[in-house]
Amino acid sequence: MPPPPYRRSPPMLQAPLAHDPRLPPDPHPASAPPLIEVINLGLTYPARRGQPPFCVFEGLSFTIQKGKFVCLLGHSGCGKTSLLNILAGLQKPTDGAVVLAGKEVTGPSLDRGVIFQHYALMPWRSVLGNITFAVRSRYPQWSKTRGREHALKYIELVGLGEAANKRPSELSGGMKQRVGIARGLAIEPLMLLMDEPLGALDALTRGSLQDELRRIVTETQQTSFMITHDIDEAILLADRIVLMSNGPNAVIAEIVNNPLPATRTREGLHHEAMYYPLRNHLMDFLVARSAHVERTTIHPGKGRVPPIIDVQPDPTPSP
Amino acid sequence: MEYVKSLIVTLLILAALLGVWAAGTRDGVADTSVDPELAALLGPSAKGESPVPGPEDVGAAVWGHLKDPFYDKGPNDKGIGTQLFFSLVRVLGGFGLAVIVAVPLGFVIGSSPLMQRSLEPFIQILKPVSPLAWMPLALYVIKDAAQSSIFVIWICSVWPLLINTAFGVASVRPEWLNVARCHEVGWLRRSFTVVLPAAAPTILTGMKISIGIAWLVIVAAEMLVGGTGIGYFVWNEWNNLSLTNVIVAIFAIGVVGMVLDQGLAGLTRLVSYEE
Numbered sequence: 001m002p003p004p005p006y007r008r009s010p011p012m013l014q015a016p017l018a019h020d021p022r023l024p025p026d027p028h029p030a031s032a033p034p035l036i037e038v039i040n041l042g043l044t045y046p047a048r049r050g051q052p053p054f055c056v057f058e059g060l061s062f063t064i065q066k067g068k069f070v071c072l073l074g075h076s077g078c079g080k081t082s083l084l085n086i087l088a089g090l091q092k093p094t095d096g097a098v099v100l101a102g103k104e105v106t107g108p109s110l111d112r113g114v115i116f117q118h119y120a121l122m123p124w125r126s127v128l129g130n131i132t133f134a135v136r137s138r139y140p141q142w143s144k145t146r147g148r149e150h151a152l153k154y155i156e157l158v159g160l161g162e163a164a165n166k167r168p169s170e171l172s173g174g175m176k177q178r179v180g181i182a183r184g185l186a187i188e189p190l191m192l193l194m195d196e197p198l199g200a201l202d203a204l205t206r207g208s209l210q211d212e213l214r215r216i217v218t219e220t221q222q223t224s225f226m227i228t229h230d231i232d233e234a235i236l237l238a239d240r241i242v243l244m245s246n247g248p249n250a251v252i253a254e255i256v257n258n259p260l261p262a263t264r265t266r267e268g269l270h271h272e273a274m275y276y277p278l279r280n281h282l283m284d285f286l287v288a289r290s291a292h293v294e295r296t297t298i299h300p301g302k303g304r305v306p307p308i309i310d311v312q313p314d315p316t317p318s319p
Numbered sequence: 320m321e322y323v324k325s326l327i328v329t330l331l332i333l334a335a336l337l338g339v340w341a342a343g344t345r346d347g348v349a350d351t352s353v354d355p356e357l358a359a360l361l362g363p364s365a366k367g368e369s370p371v372p373g374p375e376d377v378g379a380a381v382w383g384h385l386k387d388p389f390y391d392k393g394p395n396d397k398g399i400g401t402q403l404f405f406s407l408v409r410v411l412g413g414f415g416l417a418v419i420v421a422v423p424l425g426f427v428i429g430s431s432p433l434m435q436r437s438l439e440p441f442i443q444i445l446k447p448v449s450p451l452a453w454m455p456l457a458l459y460v461i462k463d464a465a466q467s468s469i470f471v472i473w474i475c476s477v478w479p480l481l482i483n484t485a486f487g488v489a490s491v492r493p494e495w496l497n498v499a500r501c502h503e504v505g506w507l508r509r510s511f512t513v514v515l516p517a518a519a520p521t522i523l524t525g526m527k528i529s530i531g532i533a534w535l536v537i538v539a540a541e542m543l544v545g546g547t548g549i550g551y552f553v554w555n556e557w558n559n560l561s562l563t564n565v566i567v568a569i570f571a572i573g574v575v576g577m578v579l580d581q582g583l584a585g586l587t588r589l590v591s592y593e594e
């Protein structure tokens with residue numbers, strides 16, 4: 001059977017992109033145009049060797065506002081990596097489109113920084129060399145010293161100042177991923193994309209890198225999209241958590257707002273009033289509901305717009 | 320400490336080999352029953368001398384060559400250094416031309432599965448051909464003995480270079496190429512800053528293999544075409560019945576081959592990386 005015909009839906013109608021500078025600042029930032037818009041995204045692998053075509057996901061639609069941190073939670077095999085690769089432009093969807101800052105994504109570009117699960121550092125370059133490779137790509141007009149200073153700034157930011165001249169083979173896994181994060185940030189992208197960046201690390205290292213990421217994203221207000229299957233990681237880092245149902249034909253089941261205050265820390269997480277309601281909600285989804293998400297019809301051009309959920313506090317027993 | 324131990328063992332083995340060699344080539348008692356004039360005609364064996372020179376003969380000859388390696392007394396009498404120099408020039412010339420052709424071509428083959436598949440049969444058929452089989456064709460077409468041996472070196476160096484370069488380029492980790500794509504790195508910059516450094520250890524291993532084969536082949540090629548070179552030197556000394564000089568040449572060829580190999584091994588170490 002031939003692959004399904006290539007359909008590309010028209011971009012969603014949106015409010016005007018630029019905010020009129022004469023007006024006072026928008027009091028409802030949520031209504032500002034989103035930085036990234038995923039519209040009716042579908043991915044189907046064509047039929048092969050007697051196998052029917054394999055639909056990984058279809059009708060994915062969601063948006064990400066500038067400065068927000070969004071985590072994607074879902075079981076293994078539901079298509080998270082494929083979705084991230086499409087956002088990065090490394091892979092083409094079979095349906096739908098991704099629009100970043102008003103422009104359709106057609107391939108990889110420097111306005112998206114990608115952090116890979118297995119670091120993808122070049123072993124023949126030092127830490128500094130890996131970062132300057134990125135900086136020189138982003139700012140080819142800069143002088144060598146300027147590029148070097150810029151790279152060193154980000155190496156300091158991830159706490160690797162001492163190791164700038166080391167080769168990746170001399171670093172631990174956690175340090176390697178710090179280099180990966182520094183490289184992603186050094187190109188000052190509109191959007192940072194991370195595919196289980198801490199998934200290959202041991203629990204202790206993962207914890208300290210979670211703190212580090214939390215500090216960096218609150219400092220830099222970097223818009224980020226991160227795949228994880230660690231619920232606490234999502235609760236600590238994310239402003240919004242996108243829940244994906246099990247594949248094949250995966251859909252986005254819902255998008256959960258993180259009710260925890262911005263001052264949350266990893267150690268204090270479980271003291272937050274809303275921590276357990278949120279954790280229970282997410283856990284309940286992964287354990288029970290992710291396999292039975294109802295597939296609503298796909299709205300032509302809009303896909304399936306998932307509900308945005310605000311988790312309710314646990315009902316306090318009445319006196 | 321390990322190094323000292325292995326050095327001691329090496330010296331012991333060397334002493335044993337020299338001892339066996341000296342014992343095996345010791346002159347016997349002269350057979351006095353043979354008429355001295357006949358003995359002179361029969362050569363060293365009749366005089367009770369071993370036909371194979373012993374270590375002391377070779378040592379003296381080596382010393383003689385080392386004192387004056389570069390003399391030139393006409394076409395059939397040149398110093399061993401001069402002859403080695405001729406051979407080295409041919410090997411490095413043919414090898415250099417092979418690098419110029421095979422590395423870029425291997426780059427193209429390695430980065431395109433289509434080229435890989437379509438050139439595979441040619442490489443598979445031409446690679447196992449002994450480079451000396453090309454010699455008559457080369458002599459006929461080029462009509463110059465020295466250039467023909469350079470061509471023979473070229474053709475034997477090309478295959479390992481081509482195959483290793485293509486393999487090295489084809490096995491560059493996709494994640495590094497994805498990093499290049501995500502940074503909008505153009506074709507040229509990607510080739511020089513990602514693909515080439517990633518494939519460099521494999522390419523240099525190919526060079527090491529190539530130059531080893533080239534050094535093997537040059538001796539045979541020069542024996543065939545004659546004129547100059549260490550191969551011709553060996554052949555000429557065989558015609559002069561000077562086994563001592565043949566043995567000296569064997570050592571000289573071994574030493575130069577080792578230097579070439581170690582040189583490229585050092586270069587390989589420079590570009591290799593630990594993942």
Ligand SMILES: Nc1ncnc2c1ncn2[C@@H]1O[C@H](COP(=O)(O)OP(=O)(O)O)[C@@H](O)[C@H]1O
Nearest residue numbers: 045054056075076077078079080081082083247
């Ligand atoms: N080339 C391919 N052909 C067919 N199916 C594929 C191919 N690549 C991935 N898949 C399927 O797509 C699904 C999604 O994969 P992936 O995006 O890696 O999932 P996740 O990251 O959520 O674990 C998997 O079920 C996988 O089997």
Ligand SMILES: [Mg+2]
Nearest residue numbers: 077080081082
């Ligand atoms: Mg994955």
